[in-house]
Amino acid sequence: MEIYVDSLFLDNQVKKISRKYNLEIVNNPSTNKGNYFTYDSKGLSFVYDSNYPKESLNINFLKGKTGWRIKRASHEGNLKKALGRSKDRMIIYDATAGLLTDTMIFLSLGHKVTAIEQSKIIYLLVKDAIYRAQYKIPFLNNLEFINANSIDYYKKIDTKFDAIYLDPMYPVVKKNIKKSGDLRSIGSILEIESLVSDEDYLINNFINSEYKKLILKRPLKSKKIYSTINYQVKGKTTRFDVFI
DSSP: EEEEEEEOOOOOHHHHHHHHOOOESSSSSSSSSSSSEEETTTEEEEOOOOSSSOOOEOSSSSHHHHHHHHHHHHGHHHHHHHHHSSSSEEEEESSOOOOHHHHHHHHHHHHHEEEEEEEEHHHHHHHHHHHHHHOGGGGGGGGEEEEOEEEEEEEEOOOOOSSEOOOOOOOOOGGGGGOOHHHHHHHHHHTTTTOOOOOOHHHHHTTTTTSSOEEEETTTTTTOOTTTTOEEOOOOEEEEEEEE
């Protein structure tokens, strides 16, 4: 895959990305169609074709929705309730990292997080966003971010986590499609990489594994299909099913 880079932005960071992940740096994308990365003043972006006009995804932790949530992390009451009242620093395994939206809240609350993302494209975009934000968001030092299958990785490591966090992708409702830009982008990228999201397989594997606490984030009105839930924390549109 290619990275389109104007000569003005050809710096060591994009060269490092190119070498490490075997991406070709070009002056222009090969065609007007297809999927490719770009690198400019915003950092790394991914441009892709879908059922919509050509779109792009860029991640920035310093502003936008994620930046706003980080600044008001103390107001994330439901997420804090799901984690529990422990004042000690927790070690959390985020098995569905995505764009790190909730992981950034965990970090801002003082916890350590191992976050796993299976998509290489999303991983590269997030990794670049971390690089750009690392000096302005010190708690990123408590993040271990890994490109892997979260089930396989969990089975082979010895770390004892205080909580496993699962946030499988919500189904996209057609009438709300215009409001779900990030969700739509993630879905399109997973299709490009032929990564099928099987939430039942993911959830069942982790529920049947060893853990101290497992937190499952679900749409508020989705069916409660697991009888072993210890308690729930409910918000306006989402809920957290907690297993201990």
